[in-house]
Amino acid sequence: MAAIESVMHEGRVFEPAASIVETAAVSGMPAYHALVAEAERDYEGFWGRLARTALDWQTPFTKVLDESRAPFYTWFEDGRLNASYNCLDRHVENGLGEKAALIFEADDGTVTRVSYRDLLARVSRLANALKARGVKTGDRVVIYMPMSVEGVVAMQACARIGATHSVVFGGFSSKSLNERIVDAGAVAVITADEQMRGGRALPLKSIVDEALAAGGTETVTSVIVYRRTGGDVHWDAARDLWLHELVATQSDVCAPEWVGAEHPLFILYTSGSTGKPKGVQHSTGGYLLWAQQTMQWTFDIKSEDVFWCTADIGWITGHTYICYGPTAAGATQVIFEGVPTYPDAGRFWKMIEQHRVTVFYTAPTAIRSLIKAADANPEVHPRRYDLSSLRVIGTVGEPINPAAWMWYHDEVGGGRCPIVDTFWQTETGGHVISPLPGATPLVPGSCTLPLPGILAAVVDETGQEVPNGQGGILVIKRPWPAMLRTVWRDPERFRKSYFPEELGGTLYLAGDGAVRDATTGNFTIMGRIDDVLNISGHRMGTMEIESALVSHPLVAEAAVVGRPDDTTGEAIVAFVVLKRTRPTGDEGRAIANELRAWVAKQIGPIAKPRDLRFGDNLPKTRSGKIMRRLLRGLAKGETAPQDTSTLENPAILEQLGEAL
Ligand code: WTA
Numbered sequence: 001m002a003a004i005e006s007v008m009h010e011g012r013v014f015e016p017a018a019s020i021v022e023t024a025a026v027s028g029m030p031a032y033h034a035l036v037a038e039a040e041r042d043y044e045g046f047w048g049r050l051a052r053t054a055l056d057w058q059t060p061f062t063k064v065l066d067e068s069r070a071p072f073y074t075w076f077e078d079g080r081l082n083a084s085y086n087c088l089d090r091h092v093e094n095g096l097g098e099k100a101a102l103i104f105e106a107d108d109g110t111v112t113r114v115s116y117r118d119l120l121a122r123v124s125r126l127a128n129a130l131k132a133r134g135v136k137t138g139d140r141v142v143i144y145m146p147m148s149v150e151g152v153v154a155m156q157a158c159a160r161i162g163a164t165h166s167v168v169f170g171g172f173s174s175k176s177l178n179e180r181i182v183d184a185g186a187v188a189v190i191t192a193d194e195q196m197r198g199g200r201a202l203p204l205k206s207i208v209d210e211a212l213a214a215g216g217t218e219t220v221t222s223v224i225v226y227r228r229t230g231g232d233v234h235w236d237a238a239r240d241l242w243l244h245e246l247v248a249t250q251s252d253v254c255a256p257e258w259v260g261a262e263h264p265l266f267i268l269y270t271s272g273s274t275g276k277p278k279g280v281q282h283s284t285g286g287y288l289l290w291a292q293q294t295m296q297w298t299f300d301i302k303s304e305d306v307f308w309c310t311a312d313i314g315w316i317t318g319h320t321y322i323c324y325g326p327t328a329a330g331a332t333q334v335i336f337e338g339v340p341t342y343p344d345a346g347r348f349w350k351m352i353e354q355h356r357v358t359v360f361y362t363a364p365t366a367i368r369s370l371i372k373a374a375d376a377n378p379e380v381h382p383r384r385y386d387l388s389s390l391r392v393i394g395t396v397g398e399p400i401n402p403a404a405w406m407w408y409h410d411e412v413g414g415g416r417c418p419i420v421d422t423f424w425q426t427e428t429g430g431h432v433i434s435p436l437p438g439a440t441p442l443v444p445g446s447c448t449l450p451l452p453g454i455l456a457a458v459v460d461e462t463g464q465e466v467p468n469g470q471g472g473i474l475v476i477k478r479p480w481p482a483m484l485r486t487v488w489r490d491p492e493r494f495r496k497s498y499f500p501e502e503l504g505g506t507l508y509l510a511g512d513g514a515v516r517d518a519t520t521g522n523f524t525i526m527g528r529i530d531d532v533l534n535i536s537g538h539r540m541g542t543m544e545i546e547s548a549l550v551s552h553p554l555v556a557e558a559a560v561v562g563r564p565d566d567t568t569g570e571a572i573v574a575f576v577v578l579k580r581t582r583p584t585g586d587e588g589r590a591i592a593n594e595l596r597a598w599v600a601k602q603i604g605p606i607a608k609p610r611d612l613r614f615g616d617n618l619p620k621t622r623s624g625k626i627m628r629r630l631l632r633g634l635a636k637g638e639t640a641p642q643d644t645s646t647l648e649n650p651a652i653l654e655q656l657g658e659a660l
Contacts, residue, residue, distance in 0.1 A: 010402055014409070014442040016418050020391070024438020025296045032439045035452035046453055047075070047481055051285065054292045054328075056090050057081045058258040061285070065479065070506065071499040072486060073479040074262050075286040082256035083265055083288050084127075084160035087327035088120040089256065100332045103306070103355055104149050107196040107338035114149055116330070119156075121252035122149070126157035126243070128250040133222045133241075135188055137162030137257050140267065142186040142220075143313075144168045144177060144208055146195030147337045150226040150243065151313045154190045155323045159265060159284075162257040166267040166279070169314025170195055170202075172604040174210035176277075180269050182216040183279055183488065190243070192226040193233045198342035205233040212239075261285025267488045268316055270426040271541035272497060273531040279488030280316075280426050286481030290430040291320045292328035297451060298420050299359045299392055300437050301329050306389070308334040309361040310348070315538070316426040317396055321361060325430070340366050345373030346380035349387060349412075356389040360412075361422075364400040365536040367408050368567045374411075382411045392437045394420040397537025398569045399525050405444035423447035423525055425510060426539070427498065429482025432456060433523050446522045454480055456523065458514050463503035469518035471526060475507040483508065533562040533570050538606050545572060545609065548602035552595060554578050559618050559626050560609065563635035573635035574609035575618055575656050582614045588660045611635070615656040620648050631656070 021028050026035065039046040044064040051061070061079030091099070097117035104112045114122070135141060141163050145151035151167075158165040166184045168177050181189065191208045194201040205225055212220060225233065226243045265284045269277040295301045307326050311317035326333040334355050340348050348370065352360060374381040393413045400408070400421055409419055418437035424430060433456055435448040442448065450456040455477040457465050466472040476483075487494040499505050513526035528534065531542040542560040549558035557577040562570035576595065583591050592612035600608050613634075619627045627647060634657050644650045 010443050010445055012444060014418070016438050016440070016442075017416060020300075020418060021438045023302075024300050024436070026300075026436045026439050029439050029441075032436055032449075032452065039453040043453075043478065050293055050453075051076055051079075051289045051481070054289050055081060055086055055285065058085075061261060067479070071479070071495060071508075072491070073483070074485075075283065075479075075481045076261040079261045079285055080258040081261065081285055081288075082160065082162075082258055083284050083324065084123060084156045085256040086288060086292075087156060087159075087324060088116060088123060091116045091330045092120055094330075096330055099330070101327060102149055102152065103332065103334045105334065105336050105338075105351060105355075107199065107342065112149065119153070119327075122153045122247075123156040123160055124252050124254035125247040125250040126153055127160040127254040129224075129246040130157060130163065130188065131161055131254075132250070133188065133224075133246075135161065135163050135222070137259065139163045139188075140166055140184040140186045142166050142168060142177075142181050142184060142189045144170060144189060144191045144204060145226065145313070146170055146192055146197075146204065146228060147312055147335060148192070148226065148228065149335070150192070152323050152335070155266075155313065155319075156327075160254060160256050162259045162263060164264045164266055166269070167314050167319070168269070169312060169604070170204060171314070171606055173601055174207045174214065175602050176604055177207060177211040178214040178217065179277070180279075181211060181220060183269075184267055185219050186217075187219055188222040188224065189220055190224045190226070192228040194229040194231040196229060196337060198339045201229050201231055203231075209234055209236075259284055262485065264485070266319065268319065268426055270316075271532055271539045271544060273541060273543065275541065275543040275547040277541070277544070278490070278493060278497070280484045281486050281488050282429055282482070283485050286483070287429045288324060288328055290480070290482030291325035294430045294434075294451065295321075295325040295329040295331065297436055298422060298431050298434050299361070299394065301326070301331050301359065303330065305331055305358045305391075306334060306356055307331050307359045307361075308336070308352070308355070308357045310336060310340070310363070310366065311361075311396070316429075320430050340370060341373065344380050345370055345377070346385065349380070349382045349385035352387050352390065353385045358389050358391045359394070360390055360392075361394040361396065363397040363537040364395050364404055365398065365568055367395070367400070367404050367412075371404060371407050372567065387412060387414060390414070390417050392420060393417045394422055396422045396424070398534050399527065400445060402444035409444070418442060421445075421447045423523070427484040428476075428480075428510075429484070432476065432480075441520075443517075443520070443522055446517070446524045448522045450523070458516055458523075459503065459507065461502065463507055468516040468521055471513060471515040473503070473529060474510040474512045474514035474523075474525070475503065476510065477507060479508070533572060535562075535570055535572060535606060536568045540572070540607055544603060545574065545599060545607050548599045548607065549574060549576060549595060551602065552598045554580065554591065555595070557618055559628065559631055561628055561632045561635050563611075563632070565610075571610040572608070573611040573613070573631075575613050575615060575631055575634075577615055577617055582616050582655065584614075584660075588614055592660055611659065613656050613658065613660070615652050617649055617652050619644075619650075619652050619656070621646050622648050
């Protein structure tokens with residue numbers, strides 16, 4: 001909250017430099033306002049124009065938006081296209097075949113360049129191989145891959161044949177992977193033997209083996225394995241295939257499968273407020289349109305740019321701003337296998353210098369940890385590197401505090417690069433609130449204004465818009481092409497989670513709180529208003545972690561909350577009641593470690609609680625409801641007297657306040 005307060009009193013404003021405004025796709029605020037006005041005047045006309053300009057359609061659409069089955073909106077429905085064609089073939093056809101599509105830098109620094117022509121050939125070979133394995137349009141393919149050229153190839157190959165991919169982040173456990181394979185009903189899994197991160201090899205294939213042994217996965221008939229490290233793997237000849245052997249015999253020509261605009265391009269699982277992750281389903285046409293349009297608007301991407309998004313393909317940012325956006329825009333991009341701190345915390349700056357990166361996109365958590373590292377060791381300070389190639393820099397995933405913003409602006413951007421603080425979500429498909437680098441006056445810590453065509457607003461609990469300056473619930477008032485279409489196999493959950501009756505049933509509920517500046521109308525995001533935590537920009541549901549904890553034989557009850565953390569944004573704090581007496585001291589620490597390891601096994605290391613506290617009970621109301629407000633206070637180490645009048649067992653607070 002302190003950070004939000006400081007943003008609301010932030011007086012500094014940074015106008016874009018004339019040199020940036022001059023050449024920008026959206027040049028100056030009047031150009032931004034003209035686009036906003038165009039969308040207001042003729043919403044469908046606006047989106048139709050963009051979709052016809054940005055994408056190549058095999059069959060043009062005749063209708064832009066169909067609201068008759070709201071909130072199950074459809075866009076460009078009778079149009080047909082192929083995502084991979086739009087990302088690859090059309091650039092090769094337009095003479096860009098030799099242009100670098102990907103500059104891949106491995107963990108150990110090895111660099112591989114892949115041209116658009118090469119990428120198309122590799123995608124086509126794998127697409128043919130998938131077809132040869134019986135994978136058809138509409139089938140689901142789970143991708144559990146490291147950051148690699150092959151990861152992008154796998155996603156694009158699915159898109160090419162109309163198979164719906166579901167990428168699972170390589171840090172998720174076998175249990176999480178199993179649940180996603182089962183829910184998606186996948187027919188194939190594409191993985192690697194191992195992945196390299198920070199000089200260490202970490203298993204992937206063996207986790208797939210475990211996930212498939214756990215059952216419910218009979219639909220899977222092929223496991224395709226990219227050989228990354230050559231490490232030992234268990235082999236099941238009935239099902240496992242080496243990717244390099246499989247593609248060796250395939251043609252590098254594969255006709256794209258034309259699909260309807262609403263065809264599900266992918267499902268991506270994300271955390272919600274229940275224990276079960278939601279399969280967010282995206283379309284082909286509307287999604288791809290926005291992936292490309294936001295590359296142009298938000299990043300002002302130009303043909304000579306070198307773009308670098310540091311996300312992993314396992315998250316939405318890696319889908320939209322690695323696999324689809326930059327390629328649809330025909331850009332050159334860097335993709336990176338490793339971590340920002342290996343071999344030292346100057347890695348990002350060194351890579352920007354070496355590859356002459358012009359547009360750089362990363363997460364506030366990474367910035368905050370690199371600030372710490374640079375303070376501790378001048379050798380890895382960005383000032384030690386030549387970052388003069390940078391033109392636009394961006395952030396995503398969580399609020400950026402003004403102090404980190406200023407450092408990013410001055411030390412990385414050299415005071416001359418606009419920062420695009422992009423607010424969006426897995427569900428929104430692409431940016432929804434963000435500055436435009438050649439137009440928007442920047443205010444540190446604010447994601448500023450909605451992109452043209454996005455009708456964002458702040459409302460109260462009844463769905464009424466609140467005046468600027470007053471906090472409330474962030475919503476989007478009209479459907480937009482890149483929005484999620486449904487929750488995979490759970491349309492009711494889609495409707496209830498995103499279009500709740502309490503708000504009138506027509507507003508898209510983002511799940512974040514927000515406030516607009518009284519004079520500029522700029523948005524500041526105040527964090528999630530549901531039971532979703534944001535750890536280093538990664539979404540985790542408190543219920544997911546609680547159910548993992550209570551599945552441990554020792555645990556009777558658990559409650560999980562977040563506490564603010566200077567580096568990771570939020571840290572996970574778990575309050576646990578065991579089935580036995582409350583452990584303390586060394587024993588308490590040993591059990592806490594066991595439970596942490598258990599959560600990592602159940603969900604993945606990112607879900608490990610930072611703090612674990614044991615109590616004989618949890619603070620509850622007389623009706624038995626856990627009082628999370630009190631737990632959040634305890635997690636922060638607050639000792640100030642809180643209102644405990646409705647609390648059944650006030651004595652418990654003292655126990656739970658004790659760190660181990
Ligand atoms: C948070 C990531 C403040 C927010 C693309 C949202 C942000 C959640 C920002 C979505 C930002 C994302 N400022 N908060 N610029 N960007 N968030 O689905 O809470 O992994 O609801 O998508 O991240 O996380 P997700």
